[in-house]
Amino acid sequence: MSKPGIVFLMYHELEIPGRPLSHGEPGYVRYAISALDFREQMRQIQQSGYIGYSVSQALEFPGTPSVGITFDDGCESDVLAAAPVLREFAFGATFYVTYEWLEQKGHLSLRQLKELSQQGFEIGCHSMTHAYLNELDDRGLQSEIVEPKVKLEQAIGKAVHHFSCPGGRYNRRVAEVARKAGYRSVATSRIHPNSPHTDPFCLGRVAVMRGTPLKAVHAIFTGKALARLRTQSQFRNAAKWLFGNSLYDRMRALALGSHDLPRR
């Protein structure tokens, strides 16, 4: 019997009591969960007999029940809220950082980035400026995928092996440029577990959204809920393809009651 594969969870900013999120648009907030909920989820993973791993650890496909734990964007809550909880449970994780957001309000400083890395967490790259990669020409892909790898490596003094796509926008050119730049994987927002048979340049991940009940989180990391989630996301992807990124964002913002254009 082949192994069922490992589900990679995708987190963003964690909400810390008494501290406002870095953005207030509904399209942003729905990806931000509270630090308390995050801790409950990590506890549930542990109590279910699973271990949380970074992307590098998970891609070694340890024989034990495992969950990949990833964060996008490089929010300050990575170091303030996520890292202490992960250390409490002795879990690994990969933090994908948008290079130009470093030192910006609500995001990691260079010092905090180094701290996270020195604590043993894996630093990945989430592009230079958070541009939607499927809209870029070759030059644009170079500056969003290749250049931030070098800068992040200089900042932490370690190699950066993994890349995640802003807004989940992905195509084969992105995978090609990342592979040539020396990355070992590209994480998308496609909803599937990852196994030794998965193309590492098209890893699946599942976003844990605000208000997701613990029972549903359990159904995600054990893989049971993925088929249903996949159907839902296929509708969204069809809409993105039909309307294009910017119209899709505008329609989504309208549907969520916001005039801002969330670009997470």
Ligand SMILES: [Zn+2]
């Ligand atoms: Zn992002």
